[in-house]
Amino acid sequence: METKKIKFMFGNNEKYDYFIIDSKDNAIEVELDKESLAYKIAGAGIIKMSRFANLPFGNSDFVIEKRDKNGNFKGLTLATYDEIDEY
Numbered sequence: 001m002e003t004k005k006i007k008f009m010f011g012n013n014e015k016y017d018y019f020i021i022d023s024k025d026n027a028i029e030v031e032l033d034k035e036s037l038a039y040k041i042a043g044a045g046i047i048k049m050s051r052f053a054n055l056p057f058g059n060s061d062f063v064i065e066k067r068d069k070n071g072n073f074k075g076l077t078l079a080t081y082d083e084i085d086e087y
Contacts, residue, residue, distance in 0.1 A: 003019045003020065003021055003065075004019060004020045004086070005017060005018070005019050006018050006019065006020055006064070006084045006085065006086050007084065007085040007086070008064060008066075008079065008083065008084055008085075009082075009083045009084065009085060010079075010083060011066065015068065015069070016066050016067060016068055016069070016074060017066075017067045017068075017069065018064050018065070018066055018067075018084075019064065019065045019067070020062045020063070020064060020065075020084070021052055021063050021064070021065045021076075022050045022051055022052050022053070022062065022063040023061060023062050023063075024048055024057045024060070024061045024062070026051060027048035027049055027050060027051065027057055028048070028049050028050075028051055029046045029047070029048055029049075030046065030047055030048075030049045031044070031045070031046055032044060032045050032046070032047060050063045053076050055076065055078060057078065058078070059080065060078035060079060060080055061079065061080050061081050062078065062079045062080075062081075062084065063076055063077075063078060064076065064077050064078070064079045064084070
């Protein structure tokens with residue numbers, strides 16, 4: 001997936017730039033680790049994980065990268081379709 005600049009509804013778009021770097025459609029499927037809390041609560045299963053970050057998608061659709069206006073990396077977050085407004 002190509003990085004795409006977006007307007008993030010819960011972000012400070014005047015101070016930061018936000019980019020979609022991964023989507024649930026392109027996620028990798030991973031079996032739950034037997035030592036994880038999720039496995040202990042729900043048992044065996046498969047979850048969708050981001051290809052570029054150790055983040056499970058859960059109910060989210062995108063991994064969003066946050067950068068300041070100078071291009072410095074500031075972090076990652078998850079977002080749904082309802083939380084972004086594409087440029």
